[in-house]
Amino acid sequence: MSAPDYGHAFALWRDQAPEWHAYTHHPFVEGLRSGTLPRANFLHYLRQDYIFLIHFARAWALAAAKAETLAEIQAASGIVQALAHVEMPLHVQICAAEGIDATALEATEEAPANLAYTRYVLEAGYSGDFLDLMAALAPCVLGYGEIGARLDGSGGPYADWINTYAGDEYQALCRDVGALIDQALAHRLGPDWAGLPRAQVLAQRFAIATRLEVGFWQMGLDGS
Amino acid sequence: MSAPDYGHAFALWRDQAPEWHAYTHHPFVEGLRSGTLPRANFLHYLRQDYIFLIHFARAWALAAAKAETLAEIQAASGIVQALAHVEMPLHVQICAAEGIDATALEATEEAPANLAYTRYVLEAGYSGDFLDLMAALAPCVLGYGEIGARLDGSGGPYADWINTYAGDEYQALCRDVGALIDQALAHRLGPDWAGLPRAQVLAQRFAIATRLEVGFWQMGLDGS
Amino acid sequence: MSAPDYGHAFALWRDQAPEWHAYTHHPFVEGLRSGTLPRANFLHYLRQDYIFLIHFARAWALAAAKAETLAEIQAASGIVQALAHVEMPLHVQICAAEGIDATALEATEEAPANLAYTRYVLEAGYSGDFLDLMAALAPCVLGYGEIGARLDGSGGPYADWINTYAGDEYQALCRDVGALIDQALAHRLGPDWAGLPRAQVLAQRFAIATRLEVGFWQMGLDGS
Amino acid sequence: MSAPDYGHAFALWRDQAPEWHAYTHHPFVEGLRSGTLPRANFLHYLRQDYIFLIHFARAWALAAAKAETLAEIQAASGIVQALAHVEMPLHVQICAAEGIDATALEATEEAPANLAYTRYVLEAGYSGDFLDLMAALAPCVLGYGEIGARLDGSGGPYADWINTYAGDEYQALCRDVGALIDQALAHRLGPDWAGLPRAQVLAQRFAIATRLEVGFWQMGLDGS
Numbered sequence: 001m002s003a004p005d006y007g008h009a010f011a012l013w014r015d016q017a018p019e020w021h022a023y024t025h026h027p028f029v030e031g032l033r034s035g036t037l038p039r040a041n042f043l044h045y046l047r048q049d050y051i052f053l054i055h056f057a058r059a060w061a062l063a064a065a066k067a068e069t070l071a072e073i074q075a076a077s078g079i080v081q082a083l084a085h086v087e088m089p090l091h092v093q094i095c096a097a098e099g100i101d102a103t104a105l106e107a108t109e110e111a112p113a114n115l116a117y118t119r120y121v122l123e124a125g126y127s128g129d130f131l132d133l134m135a136a137l138a139p140c141v142l143g144y145g146e147i148g149a150r151l152d153g154s155g156g157p158y159a160d161w162i163n164t165y166a167g168d169e170y171q172a173l174c175r176d177v178g179a180l181i182d183q184a185l186a187h188r189l190g191p192d193w194a195g196l197p198r199a200q201v202l203a204q205r206f207a208i209a210t211r212l213e214v215g216f217w218q219m220g221l222d223g224s
Numbered sequence: 225m226s227a228p229d230y231g232h233a234f235a236l237w238r239d240q241a242p243e244w245h246a247y248t249h250h251p252f253v254e255g256l257r258s259g260t261l262p263r264a265n266f267l268h269y270l271r272q273d274y275i276f277l278i279h280f281a282r283a284w285a286l287a288a289a290k291a292e293t294l295a296e297i298q299a300a301s302g303i304v305q306a307l308a309h310v311e312m313p314l315h316v317q318i319c320a321a322e323g324i325d326a327t328a329l330e331a332t333e334e335a336p337a338n339l340a341y342t343r344y345v346l347e348a349g350y351s352g353d354f355l356d357l358m359a360a361l362a363p364c365v366l367g368y369g370e371i372g373a374r375l376d377g378s379g380g381p382y383a384d385w386i387n388t389y390a391g392d393e394y395q396a397l398c399r400d401v402g403a404l405i406d407q408a409l410a411h412r413l414g415p416d417w418a419g420l421p422r423a424q425v426l427a428q429r430f431a432i433a434t435r436l437e438v439g440f441w442q443m444g445l446d447g448s
Numbered sequence: 449m450s451a452p453d454y455g456h457a458f459a460l461w462r463d464q465a466p467e468w469h470a471y472t473h474h475p476f477v478e479g480l481r482s483g484t485l486p487r488a489n490f491l492h493y494l495r496q497d498y499i500f501l502i503h504f505a506r507a508w509a510l511a512a513a514k515a516e517t518l519a520e521i522q523a524a525s526g527i528v529q530a531l532a533h534v535e536m537p538l539h540v541q542i543c544a545a546e547g548i549d550a551t552a553l554e555a556t557e558e559a560p561a562n563l564a565y566t567r568y569v570l571e572a573g574y575s576g577d578f579l580d581l582m583a584a585l586a587p588c589v590l591g592y593g594e595i596g597a598r599l600d601g602s603g604g605p606y607a608d609w610i611n612t613y614a615g616d617e618y619q620a621l622c623r624d625v626g627a628l629i630d631q632a633l634a635h636r637l638g639p640d641w642a643g644l645p646r647a648q649v650l651a652q653r654f655a656i657a658t659r660l661e662v663g664f665w666q667m668g669l670d671g672s
Numbered sequence: 673m674s675a676p677d678y679g680h681a682f683a684l685w686r687d688q689a690p691e692w693h694a695y696t697h698h699p700f701v702e703g704l705r706s707g708t709l710p711r712a713n714f715l716h717y718l719r720q721d722y723i724f725l726i727h728f729a730r731a732w733a734l735a736a737a738k739a740e741t742l743a744e745i746q747a748a749s750g751i752v753q754a755l756a757h758v759e760m761p762l763h764v765q766i767c768a769a770e771g772i773d774a775t776a777l778e779a780t781e782e783a784p785a786n787l788a789y790t791r792y793v794l795e796a797g798y799s800g801d802f803l804d805l806m807a808a809l810a811p812c813v814l815g816y817g818e819i820g821a822r823l824d825g826s827g828g829p830y831a832d833w834i835n836t837y838a839g840d841e842y843q844a845l846c847r848d849v850g851a852l853i854d855q856a857l858a859h860r861l862g863p864d865w866a867g868l869p870r871a872q873v874l875a876q877r878f879a880i881a882t883r884l885e886v887g888f889w890q891m892g893l894d895g896s
Contacts, residue, residue, distance in 0.1 A: 073304075110880075290799055336561075347570045513733040528733070
């Protein structure tokens with residue numbers, strides 16, 4: 001199956017990330033697809049994902065702080081708003097349905113793979129600019145979109161999870177974020193940005209974040 | 225008239241800011257109240273205020289990035305969302321009604337007093353933590369609330385402006401922000417924070433931001 | 449007199465900064481040259497300059513934190529080291545000789561023009577990347593070099609000040625910083641960076657910082 | 673053997689870090705002591721440590737940027753200076769003697785455990801303030817001091833490494849950094865800081881950084 005069309009930068013960066021396949025076809029993902037992923041691992045992942053979402057929302061907020069145009073502020077703040085006021089309360093609800101109450105959720109100790117990924121993204125944003133942050137955030141946002149699209153229709157015990165990322169709403173978000181990235185690159189570096197040394201640094205940020213995503217799935221698989 | 229009740233920290237900081245009265249009773253403010261402020265000055269202020277709002281939204285986004293609890297992320301991101309998706313489009317509309325179109329608005333050269341204030345706030349946030357940012361943001365958010373409350377019912381050509389800040393919605397926002405600040409202080413520094421050296425630094429941030437607000441009104445009065 | 453050769457970026461940015469002449473030929477500077485600047489103004493400037501140097505050292509430290517190569521870390525940290533361990537103690541000494549002791553120096557209230565400039569530079573660095581910081585720092589470092597070179601040999605009561613910036617050591621620093629900037633640009637944006645939109649943002653940062661330098665001299669002239 | 677005296681905060685934080693013993697008595701450390709650590713693992717560690725030192729220098733530079741007093745700027749910038757102009761060139765030299773030339777060193781791919789630790793420290797500094805950065809840096813600086821003191825006189829193939837950290841110069845640095853931390857805490861939070869909620873956050877930063885140090889040793893042991 002070919003990659004979904006989330007824009008130009010995504011296509012380029014994806015091709016330069018050696019572990020993209022290892023990330024999008026990780027045994028954890030295959031377990032979601034086939035339904036053979038043990039529930040305990042899924043719940044371990046969900047608990048860590050809650051902590052992840054907090055830092056992910058913080059990273060998108062930092063993107064809004066580092067934006068250069070009103071359109072960038074609006075796009076980034078819209079995502080923070082959705083994360084903080086919709087996704088995260090929803091996550092709390094899903095976990096509650098699985099028997100993990102809010103107190104247990106907030107008491108979860110952050111796994112090293114979680115620390116590694118979230119702090120990498122935030123530090124990229126603080127040390128660099130809006131583009132560094134986008135390149136570090138893209139593997140998560142767009143990779144989940146690609147995984148969702150590939151797993152669409154798998155059914156099974158993880159159908160809800162799959163449908164969230166395969167659904168129209170999330171796929172539209174992926175196209176919007178892809179376009180935001182392409183516009184941000186053109187706005188700052190012009191139409192021929194891909195040939196600049198800066199592009200290599202951004203591709204590397206994407207590749208490292210992809211590597212850390214592999215670690216995140218692996219943490220889900222190892223934990224329980 | 226006594227100060228409105230926007231919480232404990234505001235009451236303390238306000239008392240320690242030597243230029244609070246100069247800010248809240250600035251001739252620009254009195255001109256809004258009496259209606260004698262020349263329209264050209266008001267429009268100059270509006271144009272600068274648009275640029276101000278961009279950086280103000282960025283600063284609240286930074287607050288969300290520096291938040292330590294989900295409640296802080298939600299509060300800060302809600303404000304960014306309101307600024308980017310409601311306030312700023314509204315501002316564009318108001319300016320358009322005054323004959324300043326979006327192109328003219330975005331081409332406005334940022335006045336030194338505007339630069340001084342916005343960058344002070346953002347730098348306080350980047351160099352310090354969530355509390356530094358709150359102390360630097362408070363004079364703007366809460367000072368406009370106090371001014372609005374005092375000018376309520378003045379009528380005249382600036383009644384719309386006055387009603388925005390005197391209105392229930394904005395006054396509720398001020399109480400919420402005051403409570404956010406008090407909770408953030410207690411969460412980090414405990415109930416007796418006011419006696420800590422840290423409290424002096426925060427009071428000074430508030431005082432400096434207040435001084436820079438005086439400069440912002442003065443810029444409105446001087447420009448045209 | 450032509451501009452000193454501090455590299456390619458400086459030459460370009462200088463040409464695009466409308467207030468470069470107003471900065472380098474400000475009445476305060478002319479007063480230093482002719483010796484007619486009142487002593488009280490010079491001392492006012494010196495006191496503010498002490499506070500400025502603290503933030504200037506912080507900004508160069510931020511440059512080291514945002515560096516991408518060992519050479520950049522070394523260059524930036526060498527400047528912080530020189531500022532913190534040589535320049536600032538020297539400044540304390542000069543002020544002491546003028547009757548301003550360390551306590552008085554540290555109790556100096558920061559002037560708005562000082563706040564405006566230093567926070568602009570630091571915020572440019574925090575919000576942007578190494579290049580934004582260089583563009584915002586350059587008018588100070590290299591402008592003083594150009595002023596020093598032009599005033600060289602003027603003699604008079606401010607000969608010591610002039611000689612500091614006209615001297616070989618400072619002129620060599622200016623060439624080094626100019627080369628650091630050119631290399632940092634080429635390293636990130638390639639040899640044709642000047643045609644990229646990014647270059648316009650950097651030129652604007654330089655222009656705004658130049659404008660704020662004019663404000664700094666004016667503060668020296670107004671204060672006492 | 674009791675802990676070395678590196679000040680009050682270190683003593684408190686060390687006691688609250690569950691993995692302090694796992695860090696300071698890690699099999700990698702015991703291998704250095706007994707001399708049984710395979711050379712290949714040591715070289716793997718050295719290569720990663722070079723990358724670590726770059727980010728470590730950046731973190732201390734960030735500390736100088738976030739300093740509130742001249743003494744703090746001087747202390748932090750002195751460490752950056754020593755790292756960038758002495759430690760890192762020395763490291764290049766040691767690696768060269770082991771057959772790893774500068775090109776190979778710079779081409780080293782950063783291990784996940786290295787990414788995890790360094791970005792955690794930098795992000796702590798960017799998101800928080802000077803104290804957060806100190807708490808995240810302390811396990812490295814002071815832990816190596818404690819390890820060096822404990823392994824002093826072990827001799828064997830790693831005697832040079834041991835002597836670096838056991839030596840008077842490094843031990844004095846540890847006492848200085850410990851005092852810097854204690855003073856920074858008292859300066860901001862007063863003499864009774866240990867009872868504030870803020871102290872718990874800082875202790876947790878120290879504990880997490882300690883956990884990530886365990887991961888760093890483990891990476892040395894696993895790699896080759």
